[in-house]
Amino acid sequence: MTHQQLVDLLETYGADPDHWPRESRVEAEALVQHGDPAIAGALRQALALDVELSRYSVGPADAELARRIVASGPSSPWWQRIGRRHRLWISGAVLAGAGMGGVAAGAIGISLVAPLPGVATSVIGGGEESGVDTAFGEVGMNWSEQ
Amino acid sequence: LNDIDPDLELLSGVSRGEPAAVREMVARKLPRLTALATRVLGDRAEANDVAQETFMQIWKHAGRWQPGSARFDTWIHRVALNLCNDRLRRRRDFVTMDDAPEPMDPTPAPDEQMESAGRSERIEDAVAALPARQRQALVLHYYQELSNIEAADVMNISVEALESLLSRARRQLRIQLADDRDPPLSGKDRR
Numbered sequence: 463m464t465h466q467q468l469v470d471l472l473e474t475y476g477a478d479p480d481h482w483p484r485e486s487r488v489e490a491e492a493l494v495q496h497g498d499p500a501i502a503g504a505l506r507q508a509l510a511l512d513v514e515l516s517r518y519s520v521g522p523a524d525a526e527l528a529r530r531i532v533a534s535g536p537s538s539p540w541w542q543r544i545g546r547r548h549r550l551w552i553s554g555a556v557l558a559g560a561g562m563g564g565v566a567a568g569a570i571g572i573s574l575v576a577p578l579p580g581v582a583t584s585v586i587g588g589g590e591e592s593g594v595d596t597a598f599g600e601v602g603m604n605w606s607e608q
Numbered sequence: 609l610n611d612i613d614p615d616l617e618l619l620s621g622v623s624r625g626e627p628a629a630v631r632e633m634v635a636r637k638l639p640r641l642t643a644l645a646t647r648v649l650g651d652r653a654e655a656n657d658v659a660q661e662t663f664m665q666i667w668k669h670a671g672r673w674q675p676g677s678a679r680f681d682t683w684i685h686r687v688a689l690n691l692c693n694d695r696l697r698r699r700r701d702f703v704t705m706d707d708a709p710e711p712m713d714p715t716p717a718p719d720e721q722m723e724s725a726g727r728s729e730r731i732e733d734a735v736a737a738l739p740a741r742q743r744q745a746l747v748l749h750y751y752q753e754l755s756n757i758e759a760a761d762v763m764n765i766s767v768e769a770l771e772s773l774l775s776r777a778r779r780q781l782r783i784q785l786a787d788d789r790d791p792p793l794s795g796k797d798r799r
Contacts, residue, residue: 515735518731518751519728520642522639527642528634528635
């Protein structure tokens with residue numbers, strides 16, 4: 463890099479090496495260290511303009527605008543939203559439901575399997591006439607007559 | 609450009625409609641977009657509109673974003689700058705020569721000269737007085753801190769063309785700010 467190229471770089475990109483093209487940075491910084499008066503002058507001039515430019519500040523973004531933009535943003539499908547918001551509630555409900563289902567199934571199963579206490583087997587269609595000996599079938603039924 | 613795009617993960621969350629990702633995207637990009645549009649347009653209300661319209665495009669394209677071609681941040685700068693250019697064109701269409709405003713006097717009033725607010729206004733006015741393309745190059749590179757390659761990409765020009773715009777912008781600003789310090793009527797020679 464020549465001195466003139468460095469002066470051009472300073473006039474184009476300013477005095478901050480972070481603003482210089484990456485591929486020129488090392489060479490330019492090394493050249494700046496030489497202390498050439500023309501380069502020092504160009505550096506001072508570029509720095510003075512950078513200082514002026516830095517005075518142009520823009521206030522923070524409007525909070526109400528931010529709120530409106532967030533509200534306009536995409537949202538996930540309803541089942542995912544529900545899942546996120548009520549994950550705990552749903553897992554509790556599922557557990558409770560499963561538990562209640564289990565209890566109900568168990569009760570039905572028992573009601574089918576076990577004879578009701580205090581009820582004669584004849585009342586539920588059992589007994590010697592029908593040949594019901596077990597809960598799983600009329601093992602002793604005689605089908606020959608039907 | 610070979611670096612990993614720092615916005616990709618966030619963008620992925622936005623595309624899934626995750627509320628936290630949407631909020632983070634707004635927190636991360638709204639100040640940048642507002643600053644860009646404010647300095648390019650010189651009008652905060654219009655800048656807010658541009659920022660909002662840019663986010664509509666972000667929401668629309670988040671799910672279809674293809675990493676690799678350009679950084680997401682560069683892309684939103686291009687979208688916002690295009691929206692700014694639309695508004696600048698509309699201004700030109702509506703403002704005829706008869707009702708065009710007088711060129712802004714860049715010299716601050718005497719009572720403003722010692723105030724830092726006055727200094728801020730002076731540079732604001734000087735940037736606003738630049739030709740649009742020079743102003744855009746300066747804003748993208750200096751204020752938005754895009755690399756020369758990214759800024760040229762956003763403006764759809766070569767790096768050499770960007771450098772020419774930047775160089776002319778800085779020269780013009782130096783002249784204008786020097787004039788502010790040493791008004792021509794004072795009789796002092798310009799540099």
